[in-house]
Amino acid sequence: MPRPSQVAPRRAQLIRALERVMAQQGYEAASIREIAQAAGLAPGLVHHYFPDKESLLVALTADLGARWLARLDEAEALAPEARLRRLIELHLSVDEARPEELGCWLQIIAEAARRPSVGVVWGEVVAGLRGRHVSALAALAASRGRAIDAEAGAAALLALVYGALTLGPSAGGPPGYAAAAAWSLVEGLLAAAPRPDGPSQAAG
Amino acid sequence: MPRPSQVAPRRAQLIRALERVMAQQGYEAASIREIAQAAGLAPGLVHHYFPDKESLLVALTADLGARWLARLDEAEALAPEARLRRLIELHLSVDEARPEELGCWLQIIAEAARRPSVGVVWGEVVAGLRGRHVSALAALAASRGRAIDAEAGAAALLALVYGALTLGPSAGGPPGYAAAAAWSLVEGLLAAAPRPDGPSQAAG
Amino acid sequence: MPRPSQVAPRRAQLIRALERVMAQQGYEAASIREIAQAAGLAPGLVHHYFPDKESLLVALTADLGARWLARLDEAEALAPEARLRRLIELHLSVDEARPEELGCWLQIIAEAARRPSVGVVWGEVVAGLRGRHVSALAALAASRGRAIDAEAGAAALLALVYGALTLGPSAGGPPGYAAAAAWSLVEGLLAAAPRPDGPSQAAG
Amino acid sequence: MPRPSQVAPRRAQLIRALERVMAQQGYEAASIREIAQAAGLAPGLVHHYFPDKESLLVALTADLGARWLARLDEAEALAPEARLRRLIELHLSVDEARPEELGCWLQIIAEAARRPSVGVVWGEVVAGLRGRHVSALAALAASRGRAIDAEAGAAALLALVYGALTLGPSAGGPPGYAAAAAWSLVEGLLAAAPRPDGPSQAAG
DNA sequence: GATGAATGAGCGTTCATTCAT
DNA sequence: CATGAATGAACGCTCATTCAT
Numbered sequence: 001m002p003r004p005s006q007v008a009p010r011r012a013q014l015i016r017a018l019e020r021v022m023a024q025q026g027y028e029a030a031s032i033r034e035i036a037q038a039a040g041l042a043p044g045l046v047h048h049y050f051p052d053k054e055s056l057l058v059a060l061t062a063d064l065g066a067r068w069l070a071r072l073d074e075a076e077a078l079a080p081e082a083r084l085r086r087l088i089e090l091h092l093s094v095d096e097a098r099p100e101e102l103g104c105w106l107q108i109i110a111e112a113a114r115r116p117s118v119g120v121v122w123g124e125v126v127a128g129l130r131g132r133h134v135s136a137l138a139a140l141a142a143s144r145g146r147a148i149d150a151e152a153g154a155a156a157l158l159a160l161v162y163g164a165l166t167l168g169p170s171a172g173g174p175p176g177y178a179a180a181a182a183w184s185l186v187e188g189l190l191a192a193a194p195r196p197d198g199p200s201q202a203a204g
Numbered sequence: 205m206p207r208p209s210q211v212a213p214r215r216a217q218l219i220r221a222l223e224r225v226m227a228q229q230g231y232e233a234a235s236i237r238e239i240a241q242a243a244g245l246a247p248g249l250v251h252h253y254f255p256d257k258e259s260l261l262v263a264l265t266a267d268l269g270a271r272w273l274a275r276l277d278e279a280e281a282l283a284p285e286a287r288l289r290r291l292i293e294l295h296l297s298v299d300e301a302r303p304e305e306l307g308c309w310l311q312i313i314a315e316a317a318r319r320p321s322v323g324v325v326w327g328e329v330v331a332g333l334r335g336r337h338v339s340a341l342a343a344l345a346a347s348r349g350r351a352i353d354a355e356a357g358a359a360a361l362l363a364l365v366y367g368a369l370t371l372g373p374s375a376g377g378p379p380g381y382a383a384a385a386a387w388s389l390v391e392g393l394l395a396a397a398p399r400p401d402g403p404s405q406a407a408g
Numbered sequence: 409m410p411r412p413s414q415v416a417p418r419r420a421q422l423i424r425a426l427e428r429v430m431a432q433q434g435y436e437a438a439s440i441r442e443i444a445q446a447a448g449l450a451p452g453l454v455h456h457y458f459p460d461k462e463s464l465l466v467a468l469t470a471d472l473g474a475r476w477l478a479r480l481d482e483a484e485a486l487a488p489e490a491r492l493r494r495l496i497e498l499h500l501s502v503d504e505a506r507p508e509e510l511g512c513w514l515q516i517i518a519e520a521a522r523r524p525s526v527g528v529v530w531g532e533v534v535a536g537l538r539g540r541h542v543s544a545l546a547a548l549a550a551s552r553g554r555a556i557d558a559e560a561g562a563a564a565l566l567a568l569v570y571g572a573l574t575l576g577p578s579a580g581g582p583p584g585y586a587a588a589a590a591w592s593l594v595e596g597l598l599a600a601a602p603r604p605d606g607p608s609q610a611a612g
Numbered sequence: 613m614p615r616p617s618q619v620a621p622r623r624a625q626l627i628r629a630l631e632r633v634m635a636q637q638g639y640e641a642a643s644i645r646e647i648a649q650a651a652g653l654a655p656g657l658v659h660h661y662f663p664d665k666e667s668l669l670v671a672l673t674a675d676l677g678a679r680w681l682a683r684l685d686e687a688e689a690l691a692p693e694a695r696l697r698r699l700i701e702l703h704l705s706v707d708e709a710r711p712e713e714l715g716c717w718l719q720i721i722a723e724a725a726r727r728p729s730v731g732v733v734w735g736e737v738v739a740g741l742r743g744r745h746v747s748a749l750a751a752l753a754a755s756r757g758r759a760i761d762a763e764a765g766a767a768a769l770l771a772l773v774y775g776a777l778t779l780g781p782s783a784g785g786p787p788g789y790a791a792a793a794a795w796s797l798v799e800g801l802l803a804a805a806p807r808p809d810g811p812s813q814a815a816g
Numbered sequence: 817g818a819t820g821a822a823t824g825a826g827c828g829t830t831c832a833t834t835c836a837t
Numbered sequence: 838c839a840t841g842a843a844t845g846a847a848c849g850c851t852c853a854t855t856c857a858t
Contacts, residue, residue: 006842026318028232032828042844047829103317109370110314113307114230126374155377156368156385160360163367166313170330173359181360181389188392189385210817236853246819257853434726436640440832450840461832511725517778518722521715522638534782563785564772564793571775572768574721578738581767589768593793596800618821644849654823659850
């Protein structure tokens, strides 16, 4: 009986280790030796499971993205309004619930700007986030009988939430300002949208 | 007559050089040698004018921030609505008008998360941005006879604009979506605010 | 019935693999992993059949040498003059007929200078080559009734042929210069040799 | 007064160090740290004066070649026969007079086969050696009133001498066999050449 | 002030070798 | 026998920083 492959668990170990080290020190400062130590492995093993350091970062990006999207998908089954609220909430809670994750994302974005391999995966993650927002927003609009530009609305919503996360406390708003503003934005978009099957709101 | 001090121009030269190099390669990859070369100076000079590399980054952060704030201040004299529109516009045009600057900011944010000296200056820059938004928003509200929570509104506005910049085309909205949504948000906030000296919102 | 030993074919496989890889990349750059892959075997197997990398090189040296000597022995049955001509021709054709082999030899000679274990085997190969030349030269001399110093003559002949191979096209002579010169040397040596049982050279 | 450039002496120091280390251990095994230590310099300095290890090898190849050719040029002023004898003698004495140099050449040839940058310089050195032999041989032929193919003759002479050097004692000839054979080859070539202005030797 | 030589720690990566399975 | 995971030393190279000139 062949020994079971060590590839999957070892790769996961190393990805977790990079996540921990990178959140604290950034990608460049996270040395292979440190990552290996954080994973409890010998330094040489890192290159046994990943061809180079950058591909480990790509794997982490994909992994963090997949986890994020999976979390958002828990909201899929909710009713339209609750679903969108939950989406916003799940995003905004990252900085409290998973500060390491947020720290990683900041580093990943900086690296994505210069490393195509990272940029591609980061772009796919954002596309996934955007897709969730578009469909949730469209569902909500449909439930209220409104026709909105869900692409534009979702982009703005994502930008607001993402900006609030990225700026963190520097933005300076009162607690919960971002969720409130996000919802104001949603309501504003819906209010401004015409009823496809009747007179417009402005005329109502 | 003593030779006039070269300190200020030399420091400015080096700050500009770091800006150019960092926008392309990131902070860690911008070597002292390369920065000096981009500035047309000998490598050893860098440490004459800055104690170390990090302090050069701090100086660049402060310089970029000051330039940004100065640009925003050109809008100060405008009428309230035009002023706020201009503020939003000036922010969102950074990615087209000064792509290098945007690239630098992404790097600075990532470094700010791990280097207190950078974080402090970055925080001050954001505070400055926030202040401009708060006062412009308050002025607009006053001109319309509305009482709004300008702190929260400005934070949300800043987050939206900043998120749109950071996400860039990944956000996926149609061209100009961010400016439109930012203005929707402003209008939404104003519409939701009570008239302190008149009838309630519901009747407005 | 016990499974027949795999030792000999496996070793041969690995020796062939080292030959292929080394001809292209040199000995140091030929990694165990690459050699194993070229042989279609698992990396760990290399150390089952050879205690270390150097002993694999020694085995290759011995194997290449044995093949070379075996090829020369095909000339043994020829008449004296044809035999020596064939010897020279077989040597000089290595760079066209087996460029990989020539590439290996250059690497082996460099390693032989620093690795006693390789040097010994390389010395034995040269001794074998020399022996063939000595006996062929002696046979030719005998057939012509001349007494020559076959040791010195064979050494010079070997040096010429070997130098021509090693220098390759760098030497810059016209095509076939080496074979022609080698034969001139042979004739010169024979012409200069006394007839032990006849009139002196001057009268020959 | 500017400090005199350290480039030339430091580069020379490092080239000498590589020569010493490489003669004993070969190129791959000569680590940058070891080379630096042999030169009495800090390891980091090696890359201050040479962009990489290979360019140091190229510099050594050029330097060894230049020294070799310069030594041969000391024979230029001699009378034709003495000049050619001296050329042969200078070559063959390398293994006794400068064993390190010979060791280096063996390594360089092996590297030249796989590193184009080394191959080019090595080719130029051989071309220089060849040129000296061609002109010396032509001068000798002229002084004797013979017309020979100096290109072919020089190539063969070079091959013989070079092969004898490369094989070293493995060739197995008696002491001095190579010089004697080289001279036999020269005399043979001259004897076989026609007198351009008179009846051929064979008919004389 | 200005230069670039000098330092040595540390980087990502490769590798021969060992060994549990 | 066979596998490939595991080890850790060593490699070429980069770099911020220092300092004699």
